[in-house]
Amino acid sequence: MNSPKKANIMDTSAIKAVVFDCDGVMFDTALANRKFYNDLLAAFNKAPLDDEQFKNIHMMTVRAAVEYLYPEMDDHQPVYKMIKSIGYESVVPLMLMEPGLIELLDAIKQAGLVRGVATNRTNTMGRVLIEHKLKKSFDIVVTASDVANPKPFPDQLEKIMGAYALVPKQLVFIGDSIYDKKAAESAGTWFIAFKQPGLEAHAHAVSMDEVGGLLKLSKYNS
Template sequence: MNDVRVVAFDCDGVLFDTVEANRAYYNHILAHFGHPAMDEHQLRYVHIHTVQQCVAHLFADDADRQAAMAFRASIDYGKFLKYLTIEPHLKALLDWMRNRYKTAIATNRTDTMERLLREFGLVDQFDLVVTSRDVERPKPFPDPLFKILSRFGVEPRQAVFVGDSEVDEATARAAGVPFIAYRNPALEANWHIESLEEIKGFLQGSGTA
């Protein structure tokens, strides 16, 4: 992997453990409209899709969806940050990559991404952040990774994408970018890792498939 110049990361499940934050956030919206809390299938869905897709998935009626989106816009996301935890070894990895690689985020989050990075002191750690608002077609389409490749003027083989879901796998495949699967051995990937600190070894050429 000596030719790699750009390392791109998914957000949820890779940079942060967001399961409980997502649960609390969407259950808060559901409760406001008198709906029951999410089941595990719905929780998995909201982990990997855009907020528009998630609301559409949770609210079958079109009028309810519109009302839910309007209510969602009024929510202060800050109250849910206490449910988030940063992934182990992330800050050390980003510090090591600084001045060695370009770093980017490709996420299906929308207007919560900037707040999240600011709260955890990571705003200056990434050279580019691509949310679902920044592309015409969000993940699993390749557009977020294409935007990253274009920004840094690199070929797909000169980048890697670190993700944890089927959506991330499909995005990397569609873009032709080598994929590192994080803590999900069921995914088809070029490499599998259980800890972010393993990425350093891969980038230095010592990682194993």
């Protein structure tokens, strides 16, 4: 079994787009997601998320999470009605923005690169960007609702490449899950694993400053 690659083996010279996953990269969403799904489970008299369930739903779309958490139900409409009643908007303020994100996005813009998001969130992403004043900080945002297949499929990254006429090695994707890694691998793009040293990637980073250094942005290499 091959060990995860730790060295930076990216060729950054051709990169024209930097794309971020949302949960676990742009934001620490542990508190928000746990509260939302625990409230949802409690509404149906189910136990709170255990650690394995939490790790799994972190990568999933809402639809996949509902099917995973309620396998005994043939009809999930009552769950979706409860989701609408609870409203994810109530926990959006609990999402903690990663320190240095805004500065990194500004540096990416100054370098003339495209700033993008590829997330398995659906209709909550717009509210997240508005709540945290990031709506104007990205050039393109692709959610699970915008493509036929969510991550781990490459559709989101391919959509971004298509929008800017890019080839795979002109895009770098920053993610923190095996879904992100598989999406980048299938799309043929560069992949930076964020705060996940055990995840195979072209490079690893534990902070936004480290990402900026890996991208060789002037602000981080002076």
